[in-house]
Amino acid sequence: MRLIRRLLYFFRQRRQADELAEEMDFHRQMLEQESGDRHAASRRMGASTLAREDARGVWLPLRLDSLWQDLRVGFRMLRRSPGFSILAILCLTLGIGANAAVFSWIEGILFRPYPLVAHQERLLAITGTARGEAGHTDISWPDLLDLQKNCTLVDAFIVTKIMGTTLSLGDRAERTIGSIVSANYFDAIGVHPILGRGFEPGEDVGSNAHPVTVISYQLWQSRFKADPAIIGKAQRLNGIEHTIVGVAPQGFLGTFVGWGMQFWVPASMEETFEGGEYKLEDRSARWIESYVRLKPGVSLQQAQREMSAVAQRLETDFPATNRGRGIKLWPLWQTPFNNAGTLLPTLGIMLAVVVFVLLIACANVGNLLLVRSFARRHEMTVRVAVGANRSRLLQQLVTEGLILSALAATGGLLVAHWCRHALVLLFPARAGVAMTLPGEIDWRVLALSAGVCLIATLLLGLVPAIQTSKIDLAGALKSEMSGVVGGGHGKSWLRSGLVVLQVSLSFLLLVGTGLLMQSLQRIRNLNPGFSTQGVLFTAVDLRGAGYDPQRAKTFDDELLERIQALPGIDSVAFARSTPLSYGSFSSSPIAVDGYQPPPDEQPTVQYNQVGPGYLATMGIPLLSGREFTRADNETALPVAIVNDAMAAQYWRGDDPIGKRLQVKGKWLQVIGVAKVSKYQSVRENPKPFFYVPLRQDFSVGANLNIRTRLPAETIATELAREVHALDANLAPYELITLQEQIDRSTSPQRVAVTLLGVLGGLALLLATIGLYAVMSYTVSQSSRELGLRMALGADASKLLRLVMSHGLALTAAGVVLGAAVALASTRLMGNLLYKVSPRDPLAFGSAFLVMTVAALAACFLPAWRATRADPARILRD
Amino acid sequence: MGKGNDLLPGTLDMLVLSSLTRGARHGYGIAQHLKKISADVLDVGESSLYPALQRLMLNGWVTSEWGASENNRRARYYKLTAAGRKQLAAENKEFDRMIVAIQKVMSCA
Numbered sequence: 001m002r003l004i005r006r007l008l009y010f011f012r013q014r015r016q017a018d019e020l021a022e023e024m025d026f027h028r029q030m031l032e033q034e035s036g037d038r039h040a041a042s043r044r045m046g047a048s049t050l051a052r053e054d055a056r057g058v059w060l061p062l063r064l065d066s067l068w069q070d071l072r073v074g075f076r077m078l079r080r081s082p083g084f085s086i087l088a089i090l091c092l093t094l095g096i097g098a099n100a101a102v103f104s105w106i107e108g109i110l111f112r113p114y115p116l117v118a119h120q121e122r123l124l125a126i127t128g129t130a131r132g133e134a135g136h137t138d139i140s141w142p143d144l145l146d147l148q149k150n151c152t153l154v155d156a157f158i159v160t161k162i163m164g165t166t167l168s169l170g171d172r173a174e175r176t177i178g179s180i181v182s183a184n185y186f187d188a189i190g191v192h193p194i195l196g197r198g199f200e201p202g203e204d205v206g207s208n209a210h211p212v213t214v215i216s217y218q219l220w221q222s223r224f225k226a227d228p229a230i231i232g233k234a235q236r237l238n239g240i241e242h243t244i245v246g247v248a249p250q251g252f253l254g255t256f257v258g259w260g261m262q263f264w265v266p267a268s269m270e271e272t273f274e275g276g277e278y279k280l281e282d283r284s285a286r287w288i289e290s291y292v293r294l295k296p297g298v299s300l301q302q303a304q305r306e307m308s309a310v311a312q313r314l315e316t317d318f319p320a321t322n323r324g325r326g327i328k329l330w331p332l333w334q335t336p337f338n339n340a341g342t343l344l345p346t347l348g349i350m351l352a353v354v355v356f357v358l359l360i361a362c363a364n365v366g367n368l369l370l371v372r373s374f375a376r377r378h379e380m381t382v383r384v385a386v387g388a389n390r391s392r393l394l395q396q397l398v399t400e401g402l403i404l405s406a407l408a409a410t411g412g413l414l415v416a417h418w419c420r421h422a423l424v425l426l427f428p429a430r431a432g433v434a435m436t437l438p439g440e441i442d443w444r445v446l447a448l449s450a451g452v453c454l455i456a457t458l459l460l461g462l463v464p465a466i467q468t469s470k471i472d473l474a475g476a477l478k479s480e481m482s483g484v485v486g487g488g489h490g491k492s493w494l495r496s497g498l499v500v501l502q503v504s505l506s507f508l509l510l511v512g513t514g515l516l517m518q519s520l521q522r523i524r525n526l527n528p529g530f531s532t533q534g535v536l537f538t539a540v541d542l543r544g545a546g547y548d549p550q551r552a553k554t555f556d557d558e559l560l561e562r563i564q565a566l567p568g569i570d571s572v573a574f575a576r577s578t579p580l581s582y583g584s585f586s587s588s589p590i591a592v593d594g595y596q597p598p599p600d601e602q603p604t605v606q607y608n609q610v611g612p613g614y615l616a617t618m619g620i621p622l623l624s625g626r627e628f629t630r631a632d633n634e635t636a637l638p639v640a641i642v643n644d645a646m647a648a649q650y651w652r653g654d655d656p657i658g659k660r661l662q663v664k665g666k667w668l669q670v671i672g673v674a675k676v677s678k679y680q681s682v683r684e685n686p687k688p689f690f691y692v693p694l695r696q697d698f699s700v701g702a703n704l705n706i707r708t709r710l711p712a713e714t715i716a717t718e719l720a721r722e723v724h725a726l727d728a729n730l731a732p733y734e735l736i737t738l739q740e741q742i743d744r745s746t747s748p749q750r751v752a753v754t755l756l757g758v759l760g761g762l763a764l765l766l767a768t769i770g771l772y773a774v775m776s777y778t779v780s781q782s783s784r785e786l787g788l789r790m791a792l793g794a795d796a797s798k799l800l801r802l803v804m805s806h807g808l809a810l811t812a813a814g815v816v817l818g819a820a821v822a823l824a825s826t827r828l829m830g831n832l833l834y835k836v837s838p839r840d841p842l843a844f845g846s847a848f849l850v851m852t853v854a855a856l857a858a859c860f861l862p863a864w865r866a867t868r869a870d871p872a873r874i875l876r877d
Numbered sequence: 878m879g880k881g882n883d884l885l886p887g888t889l890d891m892l893v894l895s896s897l898t899r900g901a902r903h904g905y906g907i908a909q910h911l912k913k914i915s916a917d918v919l920d921v922g923e924s925s926l927y928p929a930l931q932r933l934m935l936n937g938w939v940t941s942e943w944g945a946s947e948n949n950r951r952a953r954y955y956k957l958t959a960a961g962r963k964q965l966a967a968e969n970k971e972f973d974r975m976i977v978a979i980q981k982v983m984s985c986a
Binding site: 001005019024051052054056057 | 903904905908922923924925927928930931932934935936937943946950951952953
């Protein structure tokens, strides 16, 4: 009832106010008549404006009406001091913008990475595991079918494996990436092609049985000129005519974080795109990257239990291929096989960092507000004196804070919008394929940003809250004097506290940046076990051009001869895979003469198929035995070169040369031992690995490694000419050094360093501004004291020291606090740090140095200004 | 400012309600009535009276309508509602209890 009456009042408040005024007027006139004295009547009536306010306040305690007034006053106040307003809004915009940008990246990369895909909240990544090995493995097709048959808690299994081809249309050949998918793919993720159809059940069965493809909207627009009659047309992909059966909707990029897919083919075409032998019936061939969609209400743990039970049955049913193999489910944001997994630690740290930046920005603006509220103390005092209560004042001040943070939030969202695609820029460019790591600004991000804005408002509101609670009517009339050394002044602890907070937070960020930089340096300086300079690599996409093995071998031989004949080339070798690249090495269960594996383990080792002279070309030392030669071909005795880690593990100190090794049912003779090098990641530990001659396990379209003293650009043109001479339809991929390859593989670390560096620099700047502002203010407030000291004979250097020491004391307190927090928390960076202690003295030392220099710079100007003051004038004023 | 401020909290509301038991009055009339009955002890100013009246209206204990005053001017008359009568009775009882309690305490002092 009361609420309804309040509402009625609210909608008729003008009339109500008029009526109240009228009846109070009547009251006054009656009193006048009674006493005959106008002034006496007024006295008896009391402050009628206040009464009217109070009467209204009975109905509208929330003061909805006064909010509008507060907003107007707030805007007027901000306009009156534009310097303050701009600085405050800028600080907050940076703080809120950094938050919104990181939120949008996390949303767009980790939580809702796949535009148009339905039910992403129930989507999980699924991989294999191998007992005794960290990380994940891919899954074989037969295993996946068995999981699909036996798991009751899963709605759908979606297979997706990224691959590439060279798409030749008209006179343009372009590297294009696509996915090998299960036939249920489009139906399961709820994406419906805008033209034609998705894949039909059964299209993922058989060897090269269903050459059909669905193309992306972008590809359809750019390469097929949006041909409305595209469905049913043929397109040659990797040498096989595919029928285009569908066009995916605009904005659908597939299901791989980081790269947008341009076409999709069913799993039956795997042989054509994956290379190697037919894998759909091979339980030992693990090549699938996959997702599952859980049934509604099923938790990851429940599904994991069921999967593990099925995996265990597979272990007993198929010991030869599945012994020691498990299945693991991952939340989408931890997906290990795409950029979600690689960016997760970076984004996690960024989240903490942007909160710090926001806190620093808030502390800065808080300090500005404090200084200003000091200047506005007179206004506040007057308002209290004429009867404003404190909550009313506080409401006004909080409204002003809200205006600041709302403007900043708007600016922040703009910043986030501009930064949507900024993450991609931090990754090294690759010829041919464009990376996409879009931030997503959806309602969740907006809600979070609004929350951040509210938190900022509350933090800012704390300052005036403390301020107004201290208004002392009597005391405010006396002028207050504060001093640099006096220290006991009322609000100085708050100002100092905010500065100490800023300094400690930015010190923390500096330490973090230092640790990451050093870690990156260590990674860059790491010896990968092969030459990083003077070795170039590239590839020619023979498979995309439809070469069969026989033609490819001829081409390889001819190209090798031509390149070797070029001036400045030391050596050239082919290899199926390149170290540290996305493409995986072959791997196979092995058996070794005289080695008895533990009962529940099936030793599996990765290997590479390489041409003659590969080790010499790569600069991988050969420890004993010999390299492959041209004589190690299809008809010769199958041979292998193992690395020393493998020799140590499986031959236990015996010389493996001349011993035998069984791979995929074939016995190979070990002819050499190579030194261990890095294979998949520069950070991996030494692990067993072996090489087989490319000719004894051939694959079309191998990588070309070239050792030369000439620069890459020179070789690139000559190489392109030679390839063109052999086949006018072919062009080599970009030619890069192995160092570039390492840089690409360590890009997550570099992204982390860059981001933290930028935000750390921002934080340092904000903190320096904060320190400068406080020092300037302190000096201006204690000009009388300083003047007095000067008049009493203190010289300039003494004053300089006095002021500087105050600022440096604040800095020291901040550094000590920051260092304490850093020592306790940098271990959380664990995963991003490589061979750097979280307590690394160099990182702490350089952070200290940078902070000190910044603090000196921030304190010097105000201090210097203090010494320039004219004591006579100050004391006279 | 009116002396109503020195009353026990809530007493002013009760006094206003009681002054309306014999029929509708306008604001000035209420103030006059209280002053007369209390022999000039209770001189309620508008800064207390009008917020109190608004409070009573908000609670639904009085209603108001505009009418002509004794000297033929427009004035707002307040009238007790049924809920207001019930409230007054309750407050009367509570007030009596309170006075007895206060008297007991004071007589012991």
